Amino acid sequence: MASASSRSPLLYSFIFTFAVVITTISATEFQVGGSVGWRIPATNESQLYNVWASRRRFHIGDSLHFRYKNDSVTVVEKWGFYHCDSSNPIAFFNDGDTVIDLNNIGTMYFISGDSDRCKQGVSMMVEVMSPVPVRYFPPAISAPPEGSFSDVAPSPAQVMSSGDEPEASPGPDSSDSVSVSGIAVVLGLGFGVLSL
Numbered sequence: 001m002a003s004a005s006s007r008s009p010l011l012y013s014f015i016f017t018f019a020v021v022i023t024t025i026s027a028t029e030f031q032v033g034g035s036v037g038w039r040i041p042a043t044n045e046s047q048l049y050n051v052w053a054s055r056r057r058f059h060i061g062d063s064l065h066f067r068y069k070n071d072s073v074t075v076v077e078k079w080g081f082y083h084c085d086s087s088n089p090i091a092f093f094n095d096g097d098t099v100i101d102l103n104n105i106g107t108m109y110f111i112s113g114d115s116d117r118c119k120q121g122v123s124m125m126v127e128v129m130s131p132v133p134v135r136y137f138p139p140a141i142s143a144p145p146e147g148s149f150s151d152v153a154p155s156p157a158q159v160m161s162s163g164d165e166p167e168a169s170p171g172p173d174s175s176d177s178v179s180v181s182g183i184a185v186v187l188g189l190g191f192g193v194l195s196l
Helices: 006-026 049-054 078-082 115-119 180-195
Strands: 027-030 063-067 075-078 091-093 099-102 108-110 123-129
Touching: 049 123, 075 078, 078 108, 078 115, 091 099
Parallel strands: 027 063
Antiparallel strands: 063 099, 075 091, 075 108, 108 123
């Protein structure tokens, strides 16, 4: 049986890996308009919601939280968005506190159900992207060796004599990349350590 001190580094590495994976795949709930909410913008800020949306990155799994009074939120097609026409909605909400999940890649269009309010700027288009992939950042390249380059391994042309066939490259070492199975092994080991 492993002692507590020998399990400690493995446990910490598991916790770190788990935290990175969870943070990467977590979804975000965005408060539409921030503290302003879903309201008629001032005259000089008619593009308030499109500017707000353009400064954020929305991914599948995220959600939009609309807070409003005496209004509604209507999900429409592109034509309905540009014409402030809510007569053929994809979805309609008027509860004053609406959360809409972003489940499809592409552009989503939101307008007020009241065409006058929509024409005054209560409308927004949101670009939804695919989920954020887990990225692998390889370790930094170490400094070149000291001394002349003649001390470095020779090129294939220097090794081959006339008539020799070139040798096949051994290819990348299996430790050069991270795979999903590697993450699964780490997670499995972590769960095994936690169950001890």
